[in-house]
Amino acid sequence: MTISVHPPAGDRDWGGRLPRNETLDLDDDQRAAREEILERSARWAERSGFAPTDDAGGLIGPFNAFALRPAPGRAFNRWVQTDQRGSSLSAPIREVVILTVGVAWQADYEVYAHVAVARTVGLSETVIAGLRAGDTDGFAPDELAAHRFAEELVRTHRVTDATYAAAVAAFGRDGVLDLVHLVGMYLATSALLNAFEVPAPPIPAP
Incomplete structure (x- = not known):
């Protein structure tokens, strides 16, 4: 998987409504949190094919918010890491669920990031495109079951x-x-991204 190009630092306001952490006088805990994100989450993002920073190294996406509020940021990342290590769901099915949530919430950075992750873990381009367009033709039975469950829960609040x-x-x-x-985890992510109008780079073509 080719890693997506990091967006230019001055291309747009990558913090959305939030100040970029590198423009602030951070306290010790915030600086430590930033370094932890760069060493762990950002490296995972790179391996997964999406940009966690701009081309000057400034954090983008939800990572900027996590550095600004270290305690909830660390707690959220522990939740994600626990799920990644212990989930009974396969990696492609997890991405079906995550993209279903992101598309329903129109959370641009979440969709951008998890299209890349989905490609890295082998989810088909047919399913990725279908999730983005609301078309389930060509889904395998388990992909369809995961998508319908997540979509009903997100859109109707029931199943x-x-x-x-x-x-x-x-x-x-x-x-x-x-x-x-998993739905709850990415509802929280979508809420964070949308509340602060955090932008995303364009999604690369397959």
Whole structure:
């Protein structure tokens, strides 16, 4: 997977409504949090094919917010890391869920980042394009079950009996619990990105 090009530092206001952390006089905890993000989360982002910084090294996406508020930022990252290590869901199914949430919320950076992650873990371009366009033709049964469960929960705040039963059949009880945790995780991410109008680089062509 080719890593996406880092956007130019002066191309736009990558902090959205938030000040960029590198423009502020950070306290010791904020500086430590920034270094932790650059050493861990940013490296994961690079390996996954999306840009966590601009071309001058300034944090973009949710990472800037995590540096500004270290305690909740660290707690959120622990939640993500715990899910990545212990989820019963496969990596491609996780990306179906994450993209379903991001598209429903029109969270540009989340969709940008997780299109890249989805490609890295082998989710097909047919499914990626379908998730972005609302077209489920060509989805495998487990992909469709995950997408329908996440979309119903996000858009209607409930899940029908039929959709729930299909998810249990596909993933088991633990898998459905993991689905719900994953939806919640990326609802929080989408809310953060949208509340502060955090922009995203363009999504590269396949």
